[in-house]
Amino acid sequence: MMRVEPNAPSQLLQAAVEQFASLPGVGKKTALRYALHLLKQPQERVSLFVSSLDKFRKEVRHCQVCSMITDDEVCPICRDKQRDHSVICVVESIRDVLSIEATGDYRGVYHVLGGVISPMDGIGPSDLTLNQLVERVKSGSVQEVILALSTDMEGETTSFYLYKLLAGHAVTVSAIARGVGFGDDLEYADQLTLSKSIANRQLFTPNI
């Protein structure tokens, strides 16, 4: 229904639709909706929209310590004296940090790898921030490294690689708990999760 043709009424509209359609999960129809929305906004609103995105892409940086994105040299989490700098949670992406931060419960710091080892995608250990993590551990104040990587083959490979890399250092290497989610029905849990959650059972502590 919303095909925008080469001989469309407006090449400018066509170009804007193509740009929006380059965003993940956005088809031509949604892209057109976004473009027509911009058209209805006052000029200043659209200028702000455009300049915020441009500024974000140009000025945002990676924290020199943990590689999280930040507006400064070092991110607010790494600068925060209230946090426990002896515990580092290793994650794959920026998004993972935001997810954990949203829980409001974790008080340690992070290390963003920027991906996982994946020979298929041509991503080797040197493409990730693995050495920076080892350097942080070597500095001496780190007591625990929590691995919070995915459980697919690439994630597991990376976790194992990190485990070996940290083996010589005086640091505890742990991994986040895996099991049936709170509120999830057993019947919908996949077999691996269910079987691991039984194998890794813990002493029951009543919640009173």
Add this chain to the structure above:
Amino acid sequence: MMRVEPNAPSQLLQAAVEQFASLPGVGKKTALRYALHLLKQPQERVSLFVSSLDKFRKEVRHCQVCSMITDDEVCPICRDKQRDHSVICVVESIRDVLSIEATGDYRGVYHVLGGVISPMDGIGPSDLTLNQLVERVKSGSVQEVILALSTDMEGETTSFYLYKLLAGHAVTVSAIARGVGFGDDLEYADQLTLSKSIANRQLFTPNI
């Protein structure tokens, strides 16, 4: 899960997410996805993204004849000598023109009202391009005006208003056919559509 807090790691990210979340149907989570996608793109790609949208909003105009959006004074449809300028299809929005154009079957021209009369939203006849339509009809070469407005109260009111406005002029006023869609099951058609489609039945013409 994806709450981005005031004390988030990056105010620049926060601002970009807010801007994306201002698009219709985009929540914070999707906005974050879009922003992180931009971060992964080369700088030039993002510059193109941003400049295309900016240019679109700044330079796109409304056709002086039919009010469709265009890059020039008069849109390609109104400039097209091959089209039938004696038939004008009256629609509410730019999007309606794109939908009808996508069928590839209509050879007449358009008139975009820019909305419908809606006292509740403070939109009166003077906020729409009604007078421009009357001027086009007055010019003498127009033989038919096809009303293709929505069938809600505002659309019907606008259609009736236009009908009265055009009553004194030598022009046929028609309305697009309403009925059960091709391929639609009768049992899923709403009662009004079904009852009207029986009342407005036409002679059967076999497709051979």
